[in-house]
Every structure is written in structure tokens, then in C-alpha cells.
Amino acid sequence: MFRKMRRVKNEISPEEAKNLLKNNKRAVLSVNGDNGYPYAIPINFYYDEGEHRIYFHSAKEGHKIDSIKNCDKVCFTTWNDGYRDEGDWAYRVSSCVVFGRAGLVNDPNITEEKVRRLTLKYFPSAEEAEEAVKAGIKGVQLIKIEIEHISGKKVHEK
Numbered sequence: 001m002f003r004k005m006r007r008v009k010n011e012i013s014p015e016e017a018k019n020l021l022k023n024n025k026r027a028v029l030s031v032n033g034d035n036g037y038p039y040a041i042p043i044n045f046y047y048d049e050g051e052h053r054i055y056f057h058s059a060k061e062g063h064k065i066d067s068i069k070n071c072d073k074v075c076f077t078t079w080n081d082g083y084r085d086e087g088d089w090a091y092r093v094s095s096c097v098v099f100g101r102a103g104l105v106n107d108p109n110i111t112e113e114k115v116r117r118l119t120l121k122y123f124p125s126a127e128e129a130e131e132a133v134k135a136g137i138k139g140v141q142l143i144k145i146e147i148e149h150i151s152g153k154k155v156h157e158k
Contacts, residue, residue, distance in 0.1 A: 002099060002149040010153040012094055017152030020078055020096040021047035021054065025122065027078035029056070031067035031102070039067055045078075046118040054098065054145040055105075055114045065104070065141060072101045076145055082157075090158035099149040105142040114142055 005011045026042060033039030041064060045056040054076060058064055068074070075097065082093035105111050115137060119129035 002151075005151055005153060007153070010155055012152040012154050014150060014152075016094065017096040017150050018047070018049065020080060020094060020152060021098075021150075022049065024078040024080060024096075027076055029064070029102075030075040030077070031064065032071040032073065033063060033067050039063060044118065044122060045076075046114065046121055048114075048117075052147050054100070054147065055118060056143055056145075057115055057118060058141045058143055060139065060141040068102045068104065068143065072103060073099070074102045074145060075099055088158075090156055092154060092156050094152060094154045096150065096152040098145065098147050100145040100147045102143055102145050105144055111140060111142040112137055114144075115140055 025044060027045050028040050029043050030038055030040040043056045045054050047054050076099075077095060077097050079093055079095035082091035084091050105114070112133065116129065116133050119132050120126060123129035123132060
């Protein structure tokens with residue numbers, strides 16, 4: 001159902017792609033937006049390896065939420081900062097592309113648990129993360145992505 005990578009020599013293993021999901025902090029979520037236009041938005045996220053799902057938060061309404069309600073198929077992309085070999089000007093960058101189905105999480109207990117894990121990934125301390133969760137949890141819509149396909153590649157940008 002999903003295409004195979006055209007340049008197989010650049011493909012990374014599924015484990016390397018999952019490591020990008022575990023370690024990266026930023027991604028772009030692409031949805032089917034209004035009037036047939038794609039809508040891509042940068043997001044923070046949390047990958048739950050045990051569940052093989054990606055979680056992120058949103059406001060309870062807006063373009064992203066409307067798009068997911070209208071069509072749950074999404075594309076999620078993340079990439080690392082890369083590195084340069086000594087004496088080379090071009091970076092070697094790895095990226096991961098996920099295709100899946102997005103859904104709204106409506107259970108308040110699951111929402112709080114996953115939002116707490118998400119904040120712990122980004123905040124400098126557990127105390128600051130907990131304060132943020134308590135202050136904002138009522139306005140949060142948690143979204144999960146059920147991963148259907150994952151692939152990754154490493155490229156030399158020259």
C-alpha cells in the first residue's frame with residue numbers, strides 16, 4: 001500500500017527511524033486541509049514506543065482539529081540536525097516519515113498522563129512540567145497517531 005523508497009541506498013533501518021522519533025523534538029504534521037489544500041504545521045510530540053503511537057497536543061478547536069475530524073489520514077515528518085564529516089561543508093541528515101491515522105483522545109486520564117510525558121520531554125525540570133500540566137490541561141486536546149507505515153533515510157546534502 002505504501003511506496004518503497006526509491007533510493008534504497010539512503011534508507012535507514014526501522015530502528016534508526018524509531019530512534020529519530022524517540023530523540024527528536026520537532027516535527028511537521030501534514031493533514032488534508034480546507035478546500036483540498038494540504039495543511040502542514042510544526043509540532044512538538046511524544047513517541048510512545050510501547051504503543052507504537054505518536055502523541056501531540058492542540059487547542060480544542062481550529063484548522064488542525066477540523067482537518068483531522070474530516071480525514072484522519074496524516075503524514076508526520078521529523079529530522080535531526082545532522083552532522084558534517086571533517087573537511088566537508090555538506091551535512092548528513094537523517095529523517096523519518098510516518099503515515100498513519102490521527103484521532104482525538106477524549107479520556108481525561110489518558111490525556112493528562114500523555115501530556116505529562118510530553119511536557120517532561122521539553123521542560124527543564126519535572127516541577128516546571130507539572131506546573132504547566134496543571135495550569136493548562138483543561139484547554140488541551142490530545143491527539144494520537146496510530147502508525148501504519150514508517151520509513152527513514154539519511155542523505156548527504158550536496
